[in-house]
Amino acid sequence: MAVYTHLGAEEMAALLAExxxxxxxxxxxxxxxxxxxxxxxxxTGPEGAGPTRYILTMYEFRIELADLPFFLxxxxxxxxxxxxxxxxxxxxxxxxxxxxxxxxxxxxxxxxGVSVSTPxxxxxxxxxxxxxxxxLASSDFGTVRANGxxxxxxxxxxxxxxxxxxxxxxxxxxxxxxxxxxxxxxQWPTGLxxxxxHADLFPDNALVLGERISGLIDFYFACNDLCAYDLAITHLxxxxxxxxxxxxxxxxRAMIDGYETLRxxxxxxxxxxxxxxxGAAMRFIMSRAYDWLNTPADxxxxxxxxxxxARRMTFYQDNPGIFA
Amino acid sequence: MAVYTHLGAEEMAALLAExxxxxxxxxxxxxxxxxxxxxxxxxTGPEGAGPTRYILTMYEFRIELADLPFFLxxxxxxxxxxxxxxxxxxxxxxxxxxxxxxxxxxxxxxxxGVSVSTPxxxxxxxxxxxxxxxxLASSDFGTVRANGxxxxxxxxxxxxxxxxxxxxxxxxxxxxxxxxxxxxxxQWPTGLxxxxxHADLFPDNALVLGERISGLIDFYFACNDLCAYDLAITHLxxxxxxxxxxxxxxxxRAMIDGYETLRxxxxxxxxxxxxxxxGAAMRFIMSRAYDWLNTPADxxxxxxxxxxxARRMTFYQDNPGIFA
Numbered sequence: 001m002a003v004y005t006h007l008g009a010e011e012m013a014a015l016l017a018e019x020x021x022x023x024x025x026x027x028x029x030x031x032x033x034x035x036x037x038x039x040x041x042x043x044t045g046p047e048g049a050g051p052t053r054y055i056l057t058m059y060e061f062r063i064e065l066a067d068l069p070f071f072l073x074x075x076x077x078x079x080x081x082x083x084x085x086x087x088x089x090x091x092x093x094x095x096x097x098x099x100x101x102x103x104x105x106x107x108x109x110x111x112x113g114v115s116v117s118t119p120x121x122x123x124x125x126x127x128x129x130x131x132x133x134x135x136l137a138s139s140d141f142g143t144v145r146a147n148g149x150x151x152x153x154x155x156x157x158x159x160x161x162x163x164x165x166x167x168x169x170x171x172x173x174x175x176x177x178x179x180x181x182x183x184x185x186x187q188w189p190t191g192l193x194x195x196x197x198h199a200d201l202f203p204d205n206a207l208v209l210g211e212r213i214s215g216l217i218d219f220y221f222a223c224n225d226l227c228a229y230d231l232a233i234t235h236l237x238x239x240x241x242x243x244x245x246x247x248x249x250x251x252x253r254a255m256i257d258g259y260e261t262l263r264x265x266x267x268x269x270x271x272x273x274x275x276x277x278x279g280a281a282m283r284f285i286m287s288r289a290y291d292w293l294n295t296p297a298d299x300x301x302x303x304x305x306x307x308x309x310a311r312r313m314t315f316y317q318d319n320p321g322i323f324a
Numbered sequence: 325m326a327v328y329t330h331l332g333a334e335e336m337a338a339l340l341a342e343x344x345x346x347x348x349x350x351x352x353x354x355x356x357x358x359x360x361x362x363x364x365x366x367x368t369g370p371e372g373a374g375p376t377r378y379i380l381t382m383y384e385f386r387i388e389l390a391d392l393p394f395f396l397x398x399x400x401x402x403x404x405x406x407x408x409x410x411x412x413x414x415x416x417x418x419x420x421x422x423x424x425x426x427x428x429x430x431x432x433x434x435x436x437g438v439s440v441s442t443p444x445x446x447x448x449x450x451x452x453x454x455x456x457x458x459x460l461a462s463s464d465f466g467t468v469r470a471n472g473x474x475x476x477x478x479x480x481x482x483x484x485x486x487x488x489x490x491x492x493x494x495x496x497x498x499x500x501x502x503x504x505x506x507x508x509x510x511q512w513p514t515g516l517x518x519x520x521x522h523a524d525l526f527p528d529n530a531l532v533l534g535e536r537i538s539g540l541i542d543f544y545f546a547c548n549d550l551c552a553y554d555l556a557i558t559h560l561x562x563x564x565x566x567x568x569x570x571x572x573x574x575x576x577r578a579m580i581d582g583y584e585t586l587r588x589x590x591x592x593x594x595x596x597x598x599x600x601x602x603g604a605a606m607r608f609i610m611s612r613a614y615d616w617l618n619t620p621a622d623x624x625x626x627x628x629x630x631x632x633x634a635r636r637m638t639f640y641q642d643n644p645g646i647f648a
Contacts, residue, residue: 009438009532025533026436028364031353040352040364042436112350112366117332208333209349 007039007058018091018098019107020046021054035220036060040110053110054089058103068104070145071219072096074138074196075108081137084130084207084215086111113207113214117242121254122211124238128258130213131201131234135227136263138196147199147223149283151185157286165293170307173289177282180313184279189226189272197230198222202237228269231259232276236284236312245311252322273323274316281313331363331382342415342422343431344370345378359544360384364434377434378413382427392428394469395543396420398462398520399432405461408454408531408539410435437531437538441566445578446535448562452582454537455525455558459551460587462520471523471547473607475509481610489617494631497613501606504637508603513550513596521554522546526561552593555583556600560608560636569635576646597647598640605637 007015013024022044030038037058045052059068072088073096079087086109088096097106116123158166158177166174198205199221207215239252259265265273288306295303331339337348346368354362361382369376383392396412397420403411410433412420421430440447482490482501490498522529523545531539563576583589589597612630619627 008441010440010442012438024438027438028352029355030364031355040354114333114336114348114351116334118334207350
């Protein structure tokens, strides 16, 4: 959460003149985004539309410029097919983003909704359905992006942390990674259906209005990978109580049911779910462990505890039957 | 700029149920406020009103709870008299704020507008007029709050920084403070008209729509003090180019003209303006110098350069005629 760059009202107004969105009414820097700065803008709107809100994002670090067309045109593709994702606002020359020095600026739709901390079963059902809708909608998206957080990256992060580093977080973590990472690598499924997946659909990245999903946001991990793996990530992210860590079986059932209303899992996908869920856990264990060891305790970015996810990993190993 | 406390959507929804504002549509943590957390909310609005935006503030530090009723009821008083300030939304029991543990939460109106970095003369004229409107409107505000940043506090901060501390910023700063602070104390005017003043009306704290002032915000330094001193602070804050530091005479004239359209300065106020402007400069020199010496360079809060204001102090000493 941060706004890294000061963008004055005059500069913002000049930038907006490059888009058909009217003139600036309001601009608030918002505390979202780890690797970019974001503003919630209101303008007088395009001709005849009336006041309209947008999110302006300045890409500061991490996201390679080369990937921006993928992310931004994916939003257009998904929105076109009825997914609740923010459209990219193209500038008057049709461009998806504009440069300001060495930083890129993009304007996207503002979507209403709030992120919940303790989802209801109906919300889990709805997010399952929206995830399936996205997988169906993205299957004919022409552009391809490899998953930068796939198994090879978990292995690289494990090596970078080192056994000593992982042990310094928790000795049980070092043991778990040493034992499970090779097993996941050996057993990781191939040949399951793939599409462009969200790959990071935590409740933070879904907007909810009542029981309805009003938005899926933050597609900066989106990539081509297994559909069922995306469901496994979303399951990991939604189906445990944040405070107690307890598994919430009613959310698990609702999410999978919701997913299958639009895209029933094939038998081999269903059979792979326990392993994919463990893989999903390993992916977040490794990124959190690496960040834990490499982020100063007093940094702007909140460090997230890898052990929270390690406990979910153990749960998945002990309870493969939840996906049966 | 920060959001210090995580407030989940469920908790926010429960909080909003205590107000007649409808249900939550959207909530974004905003990157404003140094000593509090702020969210821009949209709700379905009070009965019949339609979607409405609010600012929710959680008071984290610094502001004494005892002062909150002053700040929040001042907003109501000024709004009632036509000043462009956000009204406080009272809860269903009529309270100005609610407690959450040891922190206070208040809901205020959202006002449109943007903060400009390089104001136009018309905007300076408008802010001068709004400042005068506020001084007239606040003259019958019943509650009183002493200025916590008055001359005695400059002296306390100067002692806390010490000559060595000030010299470490710039040797000229230590000399200026040693020479000018006693002179200001000896010559500080008494008996000029007073009211509740804003006391911190930098362009950041004004919202602008075109040439109109759509909002005055951030009243957390508001206090009873000299009206002309508030004009001097606003002059210091608006009438110099941020980048070059150059005095902008056209803004100075426009602001004073704007002020005098509603509240002409008395002869003794006008005569005191050069000294009051130097006092305004000393007030911000001392708070910035203290923060400079006591804020880690990598802290969340941006340190502001006291020397920027010291140069304005010198300008005011050399050019008393600008207020003639």
